[in-house]
Amino acid sequence: MLFNSIDFAVFFPIVIALYWLLAKNIPVRNIFLLLTSYLFYGWWDYRFLSLIALSSIVDYVLGQQIHKASEKSKKKLYLILSLCVNLGLLVYFKYANFFIETFVDAFSLFGSTIEASTLNIILPVGISFYTFQTLSYTIDVYKGKLEPTKNIINFFAFVSFFPQLVAGPIERASHLLPQFSVKHKFSYTLFKSGMLLMAFGLFKKMVIADRLSVYVNEVFNNPTEYGGIEIIIGTIFFAFQIYCDFSGYSDIAIGIARTMGFDLMKNFDSPYFSKSITEFWRRWHISLSTWFRDYVYIPLGGSKKGSIRTYANLFIVFVVSGLWHGAAMTFIIWGVIHGFVIVFEKASMSFRQKIYKGLGLDKKVFSNRLFFGIITFIIVCFAWIFFRANSLNDAITLISNMFTVEAVHNIYEIGWNRLEFDIAILSIVALLSLEYINSKKNLYKLFNRQSYAFRWVSYVVMILVILVYRSVTVGDFIYFQF
Numbered sequence: 001m002l003f004n005s006i007d008f009a010v011f012f013p014i015v016i017a018l019y020w021l022l023a024k025n026i027p028v029r030n031i032f033l034l035l036t037s038y039l040f041y042g043w044w045d046y047r048f049l050s051l052i053a054l055s056s057i058v059d060y061v062l063g064q065q066i067h068k069a070s071e072k073s074k075k076k077l078y079l080i081l082s083l084c085v086n087l088g089l090l091v092y093f094k095y096a097n098f099f100i101e102t103f104v105d106a107f108s109l110f111g112s113t114i115e116a117s118t119l120n121i122i123l124p125v126g127i128s129f130y131t132f133q134t135l136s137y138t139i140d141v142y143k144g145k146l147e148p149t150k151n152i153i154n155f156f157a158f159v160s161f162f163p164q165l166v167a168g169p170i171e172r173a174s175h176l177l178p179q180f181s182v183k184h185k186f187s188y189t190l191f192k193s194g195m196l197l198m199a200f201g202l203f204k205k206m207v208i209a210d211r212l213s214v215y216v217n218e219v220f221n222n223p224t225e226y227g228g229i230e231i232i233i234g235t236i237f238f239a240f241q242i243y244c245d246f247s248g249y250s251d252i253a254i255g256i257a258r259t260m261g262f263d264l265m266k267n268f269d270s271p272y273f274s275k276s277i278t279e280f281w282r283r284w285h286i287s288l289s290t291w292f293r294d295y296v297y298i299p300l301g302g303s304k305k306g307s308i309r310t311y312a313n314l315f316i317v318f319v320v321s322g323l324w325h326g327a328a329m330t331f332i333i334w335g336v337i338h339g340f341v342i343v344f345e346k347a348s349m350s351f352r353q354k355i356y357k358g359l360g361l362d363k364k365v366f367s368n369r370l371f372f373g374i375i376t377f378i379i380v381c382f383a384w385i386f387f388r389a390n391s392l393n394d395a396i397t398l399i400s401n402m403f404t405v406e407a408v409h410n411i412y413e414i415g416w417n418r419l420e421f422d423i424a425i426l427s428i429v430a431l432l433s434l435e436y437i438n439s440k441k442n443l444y445k446l447f448n449r450q451s452y453a454f455r456w457v458s459y460v461v462m463i464l465v466i467l468v469y470r471s472v473t474v475g476d477f478i479y480f481q482f
Helices: 006-022 025-067 072-108 127-142 152-160 173-180 188-220 229-259 276-282 286-297 307-324 327-348 347-360 366-388 394-401 417-439 443-448 452-469
Strands: none
Touching: 006 188, 025 127, 025 152, 025 173, 025 394, 072 127, 127 152, 127 173, 127 286, 152 173, 152 394, 188 229, 188 394, 188 417, 188 452, 229 417, 276 286, 276 327, 276 366, 286 307, 286 394, 307 327, 327 347, 327 366, 327 394, 347 394, 394 417, 417 443, 443 452
C-alpha cells in the first residue's frame, strides 16, 4: 500500500481512529497494530507475509536462546543461525540471479561458456529493511546490550510496524521495541506535528519527486539520445528526486508513528548542505549508515587497528552498502566511489587542513562553506549517475555524452512542458529554502509561534499546493526496490 494512494487515504484515518479507541489496553492495541501492519504489507502481495512471520519467529526464539545459553559457544551458534536464516533469505531473493550471472560472466573471461538460466524470483518489498532490523535485535542480545522480550506479540509488531516496514527508518530494538510496552496518551501537539510532517513528506514525493521522475526517466532510459546540459540537468534532478522520494517516505513514516505516540529516529538531515562526503553520510539515510557503523565497521575493528586497517574497513562498509542497495555492478561502483572519497578525506585530513590554513580558507565563512558544499554536491551527483543508470554501459554513455557542447533537445520539452519544468525548479528552491531556515531556526517552533489564523491558513494552502501542483505521474517509492 502506497502512502500517496487513495487506498492509504482511506486506510489511515480508520486505523488512527481505532488505534486511539484501543490505546488504553496495551495487549489489544498491539494485536491491532500487528494485524494492521500485516494488512498494510499484504495489500501488495499477501504471500510474502510468510517471510516476515518466519523472520520474526526465528529471531524471537533465537533471542531467547542466546540469552539463556550459559556458554559463549552456544550463544555464538544461535547468533550464526539467526544470521544464516535472515541473510540466507535476503541473498536468495535479492542476489541469487546476480551471483548466477556473475559466475557465468567470470567463466566467459577465460574463454569458457556455461549454460545457466536465471531464476524467476520476485523481490519482496522491504526485505532489506526488516532483515536488518531483526538482525540488530539478535546481535544486541548476543552482545548483552539488550534484554530479549518475552512478549511475542510485541516483537512481531516491532518487526512489522507498518509506518517504517518497507523503507525505514531501520529501527533498533533498543529504541522502538520498548515503546510497544508503554501506554500512549493522545497528545494534540504530537498529533499535529505528525500530520505536518506527513504533509511535508507528501509535498516532497507528489509535487517534487514524481514530477522530476518524468524528466529523469526520459534521459536515463535513453542515454544515447541526450547530451551535455540535458544529462547534467537530468542528473541534478535525480539527486533531488531520490532525496525527496526517500526522505519524503521517511517524513511520512515518522509522522504516522508520531500520530500514534511512537517515536522513530531521524533519517535525513538536509544532506545536500554537506561540505564533505563524510558529512553527507552523517546526514543521508542515517539509520542505515549508523547500522553499518555499529554492525559492520566496528566489528571489523573500526579505527582501533591502525590507519591502513581503518581505511580498509571504511572502504568495505561502502562496498557492502552499495551491494545492499541492489544486485548490480552499478550499485557496487556507486559504493566504491563514496568509499574511495571518504578514505581520501580521512587520509588527507591533516594535509588538507594545513592547505586550508595556508590559503586562509575558513570553513565558517559562508563563501567557503558554499564552495565546499558545491564540490560535495558535484561528487554526490556524479555517483548518482551509476546509482540510477539501468546498466554500467548506460552509465558510461551518460558520462561520455555529458561533455558534449550542444544540447540535442529543448530542455523544457523533455518529457513535459515549460510549466512543469518551472514548477519543478520553484519546488526545489522552496524545499532548499525551508531546509536552510530550519537549519538556523527550528521551523516547527517558529511556525507554532505564529497566530492561530496564520497557522490554519497555512494548513489550507499546504493541502491546496499538494492537490493542485501534484504530479500527474504517480510512482512507487524508489527505495521499495531495495
